Amino acid sequence: MRPPVAQASKIVELQGGDTYDLIAGFVDKEINGTTHRMLAYNGSIPGPVIKVPQGAEITINFTNETGMKTLLHSHGVRMDNAFDGSQTTQKDMEPGETFAYKLKFPDAGAYWYHPHVRDDYAQEMGLYGNFLVVASDADYWDPVNREVPLFLDDILIEDGRITVSKERSDRTLMGRFGNVMLTNGETDYKLSVRKGDVVRFYLTNAANTRPFNFAVEGMRMKLVGGDNGAYERDAWKDAVLIGPSERAIVEVLFEKSGMFAIQNKTPDKTYALGKVIVADIPADVSYAKDFSEQRTHAATIQNIDPFRPYFDKAPDKRLLLTIDMMGGMMSSSGGHMPAPYGTEGSRSGMPDGSMMGGMGMMAGVPEGGIEWEDDRTMMNAMATPDMVKWHIIDQDTGKRDMDIEWKLKKGEPVKVRIFNDPKSAHPMQHPIHFHGQRFLVVARDGVAQTNLVWKDTVLVKAGETIDIILDPSNPGLWMAHCHILEHIEAGMMFTFKVE
Template sequence: MSRKIFLVLLVALAVAGCVQYAGQDGSARPSAERQSVELEDGAVYSITASEVIKNINGKEHQMYAYNGMIPGPLLKVAQGSRISIEFKNDLRHETTVHWHGLRHNVKDDGVPDMSQEPVKRGGKYTYNLYFPDAGIYWYHPHVREDEQQDLGLAGNILVAPKEPIYNQVNREEVLMLDDIYIDNKGIVPYGKDGSNFALMGRYGNVMLLNGKTNYSLEVSRGDVVRFYLTDASNARPFNISIPGARMKLIGSDIGVYEKEEYSDSVVIAPGERYTIEAYFENVGEYKIMNVNPEKEYELGKIIVSDKETANDYSAYFTSLKDNAEITDFKQYFDKEADYNLRLSIDSSMMMAGRMGMEGMPCHRMSDGTMMGNCGDSQDTEPIEWEDTMRMMNSQATSDNTKWIIHDEETGKENMDITMMASIGDKVKISIFNDPESMHPMQHPIHLHGQRFLVLTVDGKHVVNQVWKDTVLVPIGSKIDILVDATNPGQWMFHCHISEHLEAGMMSKFIVNG
């Protein structure tokens, strides 16, 4: 169905719920660049969330940081190890820390009302973390993440494998992709008591790579570099490429692919991670690009010197490694779905705002916003790469917008849904993103505490498997996943567009054992 662009609410409703522009009180310290810390088994490490001042394109903004760094400290640990994090909250608001992708104890998952109470201002909480899986993970708040995460509270965890599952490379780089929405007054305000931009999510207009607008990396001619990518944005999907360099797809959220494959680009949605390798055969400057059908962004650059690589690992790059980890799970691929879910939106609270627009001509504002009755002028695309209706989006709040996970069998929605499993179960969930809703959006769906395989996309079998904890469900698509239930507890299942989460798009997955 063609999408109708509509007015959500009067501007006054959005303005009434806004806080001050960030960067106005000047009481915080300047932010620092990310540092990495290696933590041995049994280590205890302290992390504090606090306010900082960060310079973006020559202007100072008040933001948040873990240990004063944006992104937060890069924690390097070994697979199978355990560490403790002594967390302190120096923010003005309560918060938690969610350890995204970890299959660990549910009481350390950082979800309010499910695993812990929020940490009050000045409060402390100890997280005991376990790392059963190698790969790249990350941590962020699970209280008002539309604001707290967007203002800088995010960091990565790199888990080194017990066994050599990766190729030899010259270096590894951990890249956190993000954006932020800034106007001439500063960072555009967040809702005071709930999120704004609840229709599409908050798309930034300034791109950040590891917290920088001018990221750069120097390597030698012939180097092979492994990049670990994380999309930490509120809503933006990225399409990452390095024109001129060969790229190889190695892994995703919780593991490596069955078979490595060459790729010109990789699409990554909020919450997802991807592991790629790039071979820089020739001297020159290579751009890290985010290219979508509407815009192109240069996120950073890689400068390749004429100094020859110290170790030639090109032979590893030019071969494609196989991995047979998921072979035993293929017997469950064709089972019937245990749960059938539909993703939609409740627009009834917004219909009054839409009335009166039907007779107005369609008009595009200078910021790209569509106003009036645009009718069939914009067909539904599978992915919203940009916010083309920013004014209307900003007026949609978590009070007047309800995003829905709907159980087709029971008719239940969101937190009334409880998906059940026992340890060892293989649970098949079918997820359909309804294109007939008032404003369909792609949804990156994240399951806490477990891992899953993406079996089919629109009825077509996925031929190259990898363990995931987050999957992008495009508009109109139906995706089947197979959950490997290994971790007991009550876990959250939700959309990782921060504003959609704040607008109710979450349910429960309980594993007994």
């Protein structure tokens, strides 16, 4: 018996105290003329947009009908620890099991839910959905004509099949880059608006690995929010960089009728992600004046003010992001390793600064610190967690990954310096995510950041040093990890306790 056909996502509005049933199960979905068996929440890809008031507490009765173990993680939500939906708080849910997640939403903005068991498989197969938290202050955002949640994603399809294995993780070197772009689950996404409409887009990057540099053809965008609410000040942007699991909230004024491409603009290529069709019919109400003004968000500034004395202090914690190849036989510090296929086994410098190792050519730092595409397809496809170990290393203790034992005190901000090793065997970007807490990115390569927003994930470019101020406000044992999903499978995670 075939599963149901995947549906488009719907908005579900809940109030405090409400209960909602959410089921993860199988669907059939057509992509470019071929039907694929995929996974979905409540039969839609993306899953339902769950819209709740700020400050509300709801219960999600979750049922696992995926045929594999899973958990439901509410990403960026500062809920009670018991309902984090991660391996530090809950046993993996077996097929057929149910669990009641009681979720609190203290922060306005866009959040999302996704699996936390073999995310590299289950999320790739369609398991992701948004929470939209409506601010308790009616003036928190400027007025707009439309609000549109947009998931940016990609999927790898080769020879008519989705290329991802349920049995084992692969592509653990660079992560899985898709070759088909999906916007809200569709290859031909279309949005119809009226001339003069101001649209607020809530953007979420659900890709396993790919960063998106989001733009709307010919349009100036106003960046107003990030992971956990509003920026201190609105900012004009031609494009907005969004790493895996990050969110961005942008507003766009469509002044002219016509058709405008939604784009991912990389240094080498511009990808079409969909289109906006602007009808030659005037907007019901004009918010052009509000759009033209760059607003200062006093509530965000006041919320950040108590943390400013910590910005210039010395780091309390220092993390290094790096890699071991072939199970640790080739590390970021170099050294000799057995040579497969009768090749030379030691790493040697190449004229372009890259290195040769047992898996082939190891890249130097990519331009701008970001890998935009998989340019080592064969080598990456062969990489498994047995061959590649990604690490988060505590530079003060020397402990790495799950051996790290941070104990933080509730209400005492912690300055964390994160350094992404440019001399590792494979320098690339890493989106680092902290569960259950929020933080501020206060410096990049020593340059103070002057327009702040609360975040739960930060994209650390290859060779970059980032300083964050972590707000440990939520007690419990939590996870932190790289949100390139194949890197999680390759060990790039640790835990910390807030007491």
